[in-house]
Amino acid sequence: MISVKPTKSLEEKAKDANYPFKSKEDKSIAQMLNSYNIPFFYKQPTLVIENGKRMIEYADFFLPTYNGLAIDYIIESNSAIYRRKKNIYQDNQIPAVLVGKKDLNKPNWQQQLYSKLQNTYRIRSSYRPHKRYG
Numbered sequence: 001m002i003s004v005k006p007t008k009s010l011e012e013k014a015k016d017a018n019y020p021f022k023s024k025e026d027k028s029i030a031q032m033l034n035s036y037n038i039p040f041f042y043k044q045p046t047l048v049i050e051n052g053k054r055m056i057e058y059a060d061f062f063l064p065t066y067n068g069l070a071i072d073y074i075i076e077s078n079s080a081i082y083r084r085k086k087n088i089y090q091d092n093q094i095p096a097v098l099v100g101k102k103d104l105n106k107p108n109w110q111q112q113l114y115s116k117l118q119n120t121y122r123i124r125s126s127y128r129p130h131k132r133y134g
Contacts, residue, residue, distance in 0.1 A: 019043075025073050025104055026060055032110045038117070039065055046070070048092045057088055059096070066121040070096040071113075077102060095120050 019042040021027040026042070033040050044062035048055060059070035070089060074082045077100035089096035097116045103109055 023073070025101075028104065029061060029071065029073060029099065029113070032113060033061065033063075035110070036114055038063060040071075044070075046094065048088050048094070050088055050091070057085075063117070063121075066117060067095060069117065069121050070094055071099060071117075072096065073099050073104075075101050 019030070021030060021042065030040070030042065041062040041064065043058045043060065045056045045058055046062070048057045050057075060073050061071035063069045063071070072085050074085060076082060077098070082098060082100070085096075086098060088094075089098075097113070097120055099113065103113070106112060
């Protein structure tokens with residue numbers, strides 16, 4: 001008899017991944033996501049349209065359980081890179097939270113980032129309760 005191992009769910013695969021982080025800030029964000037039990041993929045390639053051309057964008061963190069919400073760490077919040085990323089995510093209707101160096105220097109940055117994630121991704125129920133009319 002052939003035994004078949006069940007495949008892991010997307011959340012389990014994200015939880016099991018061991019990534020070589022590019023920076024200590026990325027590692028801090030990853031630790032924060034793990035502490036809140038939020039599964040993520042690091043440097044997930046995403047197809048986007050920029051100036052009418054298809055290209056691959058790599059979000060620092062991709063949250064599959066938050067409807068594909070992206071988190072990008074960008075050092076300066078007034079830089080051209082920050083503005084470009086913000087425009088790409090808006091133009092492609094990708095929910096995103098951009099985090100800057102100032103954000104990570106705040107004493108309670110983990111809670112603030114978690115709140116931003118919750119506010120950006122509002123859980124929408126696919127089930128609508130039956131309403132009575134009349």
